[in-house]
Amino acid sequence: MLNDWLYIGIFLAISAFLPAAAIVIAGFLAPKKPNTIKNQIYECGIETVGETWVQFKAQYYIFGLIFLIFDVETVFLYPWAVAFNQMTLYGVLEALLFVLILAGGLVYAWRKGALEWV
Amino acid sequence: MTFISDPINFIATWLRIMLANVGASPDLTAFILSVVGGGILATGAMLWVTFLIWYERKIIGRIQDRLGPNRVGPWGIFQSFADMLKIFTKEYITPNGADRVLYNIAPVLSVASVLLIWAIIPFTVTSYGVDLNVGVLFVVAVAGLGELAIIMAGWSSNNKYALLGAFRVVAQLISYEVPMVLSLLVPVLLSGSMSLNAIVKAQNVWYIFTAPLAALIFMITSIAEVGRSPFDLVESESEIVGGFNIEYSGLKFGMFFVAEFLHAFTSALIFTVLFLGGWRGPGAEQYPILGFIYFSLKNVFSYFIFILVRGSLPRFRIDQMMDLNWKVLTPVSLGLFAVVTIVAKLVQGNPNELLRGLFLLIANGVILLTTSLVMGQFAARRRRHLDERAEGQKLRVRSQV
Secondary structure (H helix, E strand, C coil), rough: CHHHHHHHHHHHHHHHHHHHHHHHHHHHCCCCCCCCCCCCCCCCCCCCCCCCCCCCHHHHHHHHHHHHHHHHHHHHHHHHHHCEEEEEEHHHHHHHHHHHHHHHHHHHHHCCCCCEEE | CCCCCHHHHHHHHHHHHHHHHCCCHHHHHHHHHHHHHHHHHHHHHHHHHHHHHHHHHHHHHCCCCCCCCCCCCCHHHHHHHHHHHHCCCCCCCCCCCCCHHHHHHHHHHHHHHHHHHHCECCCCCCCCCCCCCCCCCCCCHHHHHHHHHHHHHHHCCCCHHHHHHHHHHHHHHHHHHHHHHHHHHHHHHCCCCCCHHHHHHHHHCCCHHHHHHHHHHHHHHHHHCCCCCCCHCCCCCCCCHHHHEEEEECHHHHHHHHHHHHHHHHHHHHHHHHHCCCCCCCCCCCCCCHHHHHHHHHHHHHHHHHHHHHHHCCCCCHHHHHHHHHHHHHHHHHHHHHHHHHHHCCCCCCCCCCCHHHHHHHHHHHHHHHHHHHHHHHHHHHHCCCCCCCCCCHHHHHHHH
């Protein structure tokens, strides 16, 4: 068990190392002549105006919240699904009740217009 | 165990014995084997991308009635190597005012997040990186890292368009993760395990036959997760310049490109493992090398479908894309989950596996039929509404004239 996660750790290190090494090698091979005009931000073809890190619309936040609800739900449902074969029908119906409450949340968000892209 | 039937384990065992003879402790041996195995797998995956790019360009070329790359080497097979040489010698620019740390980590993380999935893919009955008992959850969790890379790239570029692009991408990716995760529940539920190898072993009948709707939802959402046509709002060159990677150049941009292709292929890998029976086929248990051949064939087939979808469908509008996810795929996958659990529980006592599969297939068909009927009704109503509005506008214009 510990060996499994050791392997994952090593693999994470390797999979981060490979692209990083490629970029470093490219840094040696490629020419490096930065200047002020070249380093300017491209934006859409004209010079940038004002701050970049500005406020953004709240719509993204709402989608993020709905996503969070469903994602937490899955963390509960996966262990339940693993134990599915040893379960009685009562256990299944209980999980369905849980899903139904979440579906109620989705319907609420839908009716409130939170799912409209504006 | 001979070299012909299972070369990978043969070499691994040979290496283990040799290390023991040299006098290495078991822990050190495990560590060295992990480093060697992981290194070969990850490097192989990175090199494989150059082939994938050629393969995909060739097929897309054929779909669009072109020849595709055909100059460098036979059938243009070395085109990607030429591109790689070019991109290695291209200067990369860090824009003024960029957040340097995040800006440099983002391309590395986007590749790493995809490569990490390869650690748990079972290629044959005996050769896999590691058989995690939480495999499916691991796949979902690691896919989340890719979103982090995108938001980092967009945020650190100091460019409003890149930031806007990143927001849109992340909104798309997190939304499509919901039905994807729900459709992945179905194989877990039917096999009673989250380990990928156990799921493959449980597929006496492939899950694409017992749970075709889950397979369809998984395929749609994984195309959306990769962010290619028809869900290529990630790029949408005509709308928000180049998306989140507009300020990247040279190999740093190339890394996002590699990550995209590798992600598409990895999605096909997971699709093969979960729904097409992975390495299963006649004789695959005795001769693991046969299993690898079956796996590759199935995988090429599923990747071909990914490319076919990319080559033939036009891009969605962003509100349509969000509607498809939240108003169609999510409710359908919730309904699918509910129906599959009840049906699977009711037929569980039946010893005939084919009959059980048939019941599940019928349940899936019923949901698919209901969905298409309801969607047809909605679409007809919406069309009528739009037509009436257009008619009203025409009348108004005419009365003004």
